[in-house]
């Protein structure tokens with residue numbers, strides 16, 4: 001039985017929109033971590049899915065002129081298709097309209113109620129449908145939500161969650177779990193928000209019906225955020241806490257979210273869970289926001305970059321690589337065609353692709369189409385390289401992890417230029433040919449390590465490289481990082497893995 005486990009989640013996406021660069025970003029980041037952990041010997045659960053209730057979705061269905069159920073069935077499918085499109089390795093895909101989830105959401109509601117944390121009153125205040133969030137008068141900026149979303153006045157009977165009573169326990173929880181909120185700047189934001197005092201939270205609505213009915217009073221439906229957050233425990237079988245999945249995977253190791261939904265995940269969610277007697281997740285990482293050529297991405301500006309467009313124009317692994325390489329994870333990022341093309345050409349095509357193509361072509365032509373025998377054994381300790389990548393990824397520092405891998409490629413490129421195996425072959429003496437075999441063997445093994453470490457980021461291309469090198473599946477797991485490539489392994493005629501992008505514009 002494997003006792004190293006890892007449970008990672010994306011937010012569940014609203015089905016009011018097609019998947020775009022932002023959704024792709026979060027999902028790819030999670031996929032990289034899930035793949036890394038699997039290669040590192042962990043039993044992994046990677047969850048994603050769709051958030052299908054609430055006023056925003058109901059409105060979108062009305063605009064589309066179809067029933068909410070038909071609408072969510074249709075749009076959730078385009079999110080499910082991200083798995084194929086982006087080569088995601090999620091183990092489950094949850095929809096909040098599923099029976100398993102409705103059971104789970106109602107069960108937690110009953111727990112909160114038994115605990116005395118839910119009471120009936122009247123809500124009178126502002127609501128933003130776009131954000132699916134309640135706002136205090138004092139939070140409004142020029143009559144709008146702080147996010148810029150329009151707000152409407154709502155006055156209706158509502159159940160409340162006694163969030164105010166959880167202030168001290170939340171602060172104590174943050175104190176005891178300094179890794180719970182990342183990056184640090186976000187942690188500070190949350191701390192000062194909670195220290196400023198918490199109001200009770202309205203957790204039900206009565207003026208529309210597209211949601212989970214409140215147990216015992218189906219005039220009310222549950223607030224979409226309470227409903228949505230629960231997905232993370234539904235997927236491990238809640239309310240059954242004795243089952244295998246729950247026992248193995250809860251508490252989750254990481255909820256990955258965008259900075260827009262930090263408060264829901266780091267204030268409301270742990271409060272709900274503690275109230276229900278469920279352990280909070282271990283960590284929430286809030287990443288930054290993408291703009292397009294310097295502009296905020298929005299439907300109304302018509303500058304939304306869909307996940308499909310990215311893959312069609314630039315390629316799948318190129319997209320995966322760019323998104324995690326371009327921006328220090330946690331910061332905001334700007335998408336531009338120029339920087340995308342530069343990264344693809346300079347780093348994937350030149351730095352890694354050429355290294356592999358040059359090395360393998362010389363081996364193919366001059367070493368009987370097999371990995372040559374090196375005169376001197378070459379088995380450097382690769383533990384440190386792996387450890388560096390692991391440490392960076394445990395902090396969600398994707399950009400540092402990639403930089404560490406590129407450094408190995410940089411060193412190998414220096415080696416090939418310095419040792420010039422083509423010149424050694426030309427020289428042709430026994431001594432020169434022995435040296436050539438040595439250099440080529442070393443380079444092949446360096447490429448093996450680079451490709452192994454790149455597997456989580458660019459799975460198809462890394463697979464192609466490892467296959468060219470004749471590395472079998474068992475030797476692609478990280479425990480085999482120190483098993484050098486076998487001399488005598490036949491190689492196929494090498495084909496370029498990273499085409500250069502020729503910009504017609």
Ligand code: ME8
Pocket residue numbers: 010011012013014015021022023025026051228229230231256257258259260261288289290291297
């Ligand atoms: O908030 N840049 O769903 P959502 C980076 N259903 N990331 C972006 C982005 C951008 N421009 N735009 C979107 C919801 N994202 C709720 C979540 S979870 C229990 C419920 C990503 O469809 C980012 O991860 O609005 C953000 O948090 C998420 O999409 C919001 O997706």
